[in-house]
Amino acid sequence: MIFRQLFEPETSTYSYLLGCERTRKAMIIDPVASEVEQYVQLLETLKLELYYTLETHVHADHITGSGQLRERLGSKSVVHRDAGALCADLLVTDGVTLQLGDLEFEVRHTPGHTNGCVSYVMEDRVFTGDALLINGCGRSDFQQGNAGQLYDSIHHQLFTLPPDTLVYPGHDYQGNTVSTIKQEMAKNPRLGAGRTRDEFIAIMQELKLAYPKQIDQALPANQACGRVEGTSRHG
Ligand code: FE
Secondary structure, eight states: OOEEEEEEETTTTEOOOEEEEEEEEEEEOOOOSGGGGHHHHHHTTTTOOOEEESSSSSSSSSOOHHHHHHHHHHEEEEEEESSSSSTTTTOTTOOEEEEEETTEEEEOOOOSSTOOOOOEEEEOOOOOOOTTTTTTTOOOOOOOOOHHHHHHHHIITTTTSSSTTTESSOOOOSSSOEEEEHHHHHOOTTSSTTTHHHHHHHHHOOOOOOOOOOHHHHHHOOOOOOOOTTTTTTT
């Protein structure tokens, strides 16, 4: 498998490029609009053809590159049915398995940060979006977020994976790149180390986070796969 972890520093967003060595088919998880040119060049360098862009959820902090990539490269965008992005090519639900060359991944519905959040499980790794972060988790006070639901998602859908499963998050603000399920179960200060559901809900209620800066622009844009009239490069 060809694998690259890509970082967009302005919003500390991780995107992931995955490619099948045999068929040269590739996908990008959570592409960022401002990075599209780099993706196109990287795909070219690696001699890969982009088939899918996968969203872990509809983002409130950056604009997705899925619409631009679809126009330029003909890739298909994948998002959960409840995410409110009907512009997508493929709306998925919990338990769906997708195959791309020799790559196989399973969709797990992990709502709580938003109602349409999914994690993508592949062999030895899981892409958790903003559900489970390294030593943290996504906020649960916008986009139909719900702290109790987030706790249940993480405990039932993610902490049940094999302990050595690598955890690749949607963001990191401290420079961490990868964790494991075992590490998060042991050390995550909000969700691990025996924290109860009630304790978690109380922690989330106490966060008192600022209003998300980009949400008013990013949400409507992302529900249109990142294509907004007047702001896009392609009209
Ligand atoms: Fe998010």
